[in-house]
Structure formats: structure tokens, C-alpha cells
Amino acid sequence: MWDYSDKVKEHFFSPRNAGAVTGANAVGEVGSLSCGDALRLTLRVDPETQIIKDAGFQTFGCGSAIASSSALTEIIKGMTLDQALTVSNQDIADFLDGLPPEKMHCSVMGREALQAAVANYRGEVWKDDHAEGALVCKCFAVDAVMIEETIRANALSTVEDVTNYTKAGGGCSACHEGVEEILTRVLKEQGRVFDPTGAAPVLAKGKKLSNLQRIRRIEGAIEAIRPNLQRDRGDVELVEVDGKNVYVNMTGACVGCQMASTTLDGIQQRIVEDLGEFVRVLPASAMQHRV
């Protein structure tokens, strides 16, 4: 049985805002029938103020899918559309006092339904960047598609690499067989052979950088990317460097942009290349989670 919080149970047993909103002027439909979770979100938006006056959901899904839908509608009612777009899936999960790792996708579905509904209101076409695979690492909720794509994008070749880039396998280590299988498959596609004894390749040669040199190089990498973002009326600034973690602030049009996480990945790749070592680029909002 799932270890659901009392809040999840409460929102499942007595869901708020169930059903379609009358006079809705925004609709978002997302989900996957094969996975057994799908959600229709309807909103009534005040055209003058852009405020969400009412929100309702219809969900085909499990207990946590229904609870996540209920939580989402409670969170966004009274927000402007722009405010609502800043609601992350973590916000939905936090509102419910957490979700089991296998169920985090229910909160993702909530956030995507919201994005789809806003796009629908604005007359835009919402395209999902969604691909979900079987959950491999249960400690950090990392699925097979995420691992596969990260291996391809960064030419990874060891389990250790995968753990560094995705966190998968960094906890109890029970999923290492699964990670090895994915590595074997992806490397085979590239005509390579997975070698379980192989060490992670050295990213770049050169002597160790001083802290100042390191930060300057990170700044340099970010400066090089900024013009691209500014072209789309967005921007990024360096906030803090803490060991392997680089914290940045996305500003302007980057705020609430659904491509933001892809942009962060791009920045990270650039910095990793320039620095010759692995670092993780995180939004400054993640600094509060530091331990």
C-alpha cells in the first residue's frame, strides 16, 4: 500500500473543485491512458484582470492523481495567469505534504494541465516535452527515459557517470542492474560496448583551477550564453557557486517558460565543457534546499 500523507488522503476522499467549471474559457487536457492517469482542467479567467476566478478538474486516475488535481485547483484559484504559471509540480507535492516517488508524476501532470489550459486561453498551441519511462531509481525518482537521454546527451559510459548527472543510483544502489542495462543498450546503439569496470572518462585535461579562476570561467560561460537568451527577452545571472552546484537566476521571459529546464541543461553543458569538470546548474530557488 502507498504511504500517502494525511493531506493526500484528505484531498482524495473529499476532493475540492471536482467537475467542469461553468462558463470556462480555458481548458487543458493532459495525461496518458496507458499509464492510467489523465486530467481535464477547466478555468474561468477574468479577461480584464487575467485572474483565475474558478478552476475545476475531471480526473481519470489513482488516489494521488485525484488529490494532485484537487490541490492544483486550490493553489491557482485567485492567481493571475502569470502567477499560476510559476506553480511547479514540487509546489503541488508540497501542498499535499509530499508524494511517494512513484507518484511524483501525478504532480507533473497537474502542472502540465495548467500550462495547457493557459496556452488554450491565450490561443497558443501547447506542446508537451513529456516523455516518461519506467521508474528506475526509486530513491530519487528517476525514470528510464531521463537516464537514456542523459546518457546520449553527455556521452556517459559508467553507472557512476549516470549517478553524477541524474542522481539515479546514488541512494540504495538496488537499481544499478537496471542502469547497467540501459547503458548496455544505449552504448550498443552507438557501436560501443558497456564496460562495467571502465572508469568515467576525464572530461578535460589541465591543472586544477583556483576558486577565483573557476568562478571567472563560470561567469565567462554564462556571459557567452546571455545574448541567446536576451534575443528571446530572457536573461540569466550567476547567484552562487557552492562546490559542484552552480546557482543561477532566470529572469525576464525565462520566468515560467516551459523550456526553462532545458535552458538550464544547456547552460550546465556549456559550463561543464568550459570548466572541464562536472557541475550541476540549479535555479537559485533550490538554494534553500541546500544541506
Add this chain to the structure above:
Amino acid sequence: MTQGIYLDNNATTMVSPAVVEAMLPFFTEQFGNPSSMHQFGNRVGLALKQARAQVQTLLGAEHDSEIVFTSCGTESDSTAILSALRAQPERKEIITTVVEHPAVLALCEQLEKEGYKIHRLKVDSRGRLDIHEYMDLLSDRVAIVSAMWANNESGTLFPVEEMADLARSAGVMFHTDAVQAVGKVPINLKDTCIDMLSLSGHKLHAPKGVGVLYLRRNTRFRPLLRGGHQERGRRAGTENTASIVALGKACEEAMQHMEYEKTAVRQMRDRLERGILAAVPHCFVTGDPNNRLPNTCNIAFEYIEGEAILLLLNKQGIAASSGSACTSGSLEPSHVMRAMGIPFTAAHGTVRFSFSRYNTMDEVDQVIRAVPPIVAQLRKLSPYWGENGPVTDPERAFVPAYA
């Protein structure tokens, strides 16, 4: 029976009070190792002998030495299949079915990666095999056929005795996972061509952690665990004596209650099924209603999801199980439901009610009253459901992105 209504007996069963009583002395005064020469061991050895005979009787085996005690059904399945491969290294193929338990399917998947060829027999919309497909696959390249006697989800019975005959005439070993069938349907192995059979104690009111591999005399065999001479060297490791004694007692009781399973338990199941089908629109029975276990009923409730149903049933103290993706933690609904071609909108909403002799008609009536409002409540939330029924053309009315 404890509080609540337990209708999940295909998952596990309550240990019967007489079984608990029989096993308890083996934790205390009867603690000896049956392999020991002294009186402490000897008495336990005699108890194991009795348990072996009790299992033999329930299975209708010719010899008591054909009973090999193991730790569970999964171990028995693995032992049987791996033994057949090791004893016949020149044979590189296995025939099984798409609806087997993961104990067989996951093992076969692994063997496939190691280079074996796995033939998975398909089933039709009622979960039935195509016997001609099976016959065409039998050859001297096949090391073993492994087919379940009864399906754990739908209760559908496979014609394993007929399949074993066909395998024998083709010179192929035959194994059946009978974990769900033993104790619920009469079995008389000496009149069949079944070479190996797996059973699990906790499905028939014995405790968890004990199982049996039936191994027909003269079947070529290679042990999974080597070590001491326990089980005549076919399964090394000190015997789980208390649980083996318990399993023996449970088999004796199952023999006595076989008629009750076929009559009273079946009547309870049938009453529940009729009651729910009459009260709930848009639901149907999965599997083959005319050829299934007497205790199992699997109903698909369309347009809603199974975990949500189970949570609401559980709130009222009713325990059942579901084939939805969410209850298993996988990305797809039950492979058994998919194999029968049940659409996603119904497969996720399947609920299995499985009975035992400890259930009562009064419980059945309570469940019949509880189910319709739960289904109605969840359908009110469903994007596929309108005011008074499914929306017109539901598959087209709601088409979520990345479906």
C-alpha cells in the same frame, strides 16, 4: 476472521487456526534439526514425513519422494525451469504464456537476454490459449513448457493436463505453476503427464515462506541450491520445519474443504458477481466465466481507475486488488488484462475479488451494497463520464495530450 471483509485471497490467505496450532510446537519443544541422529531430530523428521504425505495426498502424487519442499512458489518455478535447461543443455527454447505470473515471466525475460528463445502463447479476449499454436511450437528444441494451471487475476483455467499429454508425446518436459489452483480444484497428478508443479503455502491457509516443487520420479533434474542432503539433495538448506508441518496440515484441511470450495465458495462468488453486475452500469467480467476458479471474480469498471476504487473500498474495511498500473507501480495496466485486449479505460478499472472458506454470505451482501456508490462517486470525477452515463464517443471526447 479479523475486522473487515477480506476478499483478496488470491494475494494471500489467513493461516487457519488448526494450522497455527499444528506448527507452534516446532518453535519450542520440537526445535531439533531433522538431520540429527538423536531423538530431538528424529521426532521432527517424522513430522516432516507426515507433512510430505499430506501434500502427496492433496496432489495425488504417486510417491511421497516426489514432493520437494522449497521456500515459496517463485523458488519452485525457478528451480523447475532452470533445472530443465541445465539437464538438457542442447535445448534452447521455452514455451510459456503471455499471462504467467512474474515468477515465470521475469525469469524467461532474463533467459531471453542470455540467448534462450522464449515462445509466449497468446490468449484470446477471454484468456484462452490456442492449442494449435501450442502444438506447432512443440519440438525437440524445447527444453520445457511452463503454463499456469489457473490465472491469479482472472481465475481462468488452462487445460494443463491436455497440454502435458501433448508435451509428453513430443518428448518435452512440462511444468505448471499451480499456486492458485492447489486446494481449489481437484488435482490427481499420477493420472497426468505433468512432470513438475509449483505450489505455495500461503495461498491455501499455510504461512508465507514455504512452497513445494512436485517432481515426477525419473524426471531429469538439476538442483538450484546445492549443499546438504536435505530433500534428497534436490533442495539443500535446513528445512523450515514449522512451516512444512503447517503446510502439511493445510493440505489435509484443503482436501476436506474441496467440496465446500466447489459449492459454497462458488455460490458466494456468483452472488457477488450477479449483484454487482446488476447494480453497476458499464462493467463486465474479465476472463472465461465458464471455466475458472470457483473463488475468483474479476470485474472491469469502465472509465475509472482501480487504485481509487480500492482506497474507497478500504475505507469501508473491504479488501480487494486491482490490475491498474498504479497499484503495481508500473507504467502499464496488468499484462493479463492487456493480453486479453481489454481497453485501457477498462483495464485500469479492474478489481479482483477472491474468496476463501472464511468468507460469509453476509459479507457478500455488504460488498454488493458498498460498490455501486463508490463507482458512481469516482465516475463523477471522470472526464469520460457525463451526467448519467459515459459521454458520447468517450475515446474521442477526451483526448489528453501524450495519450
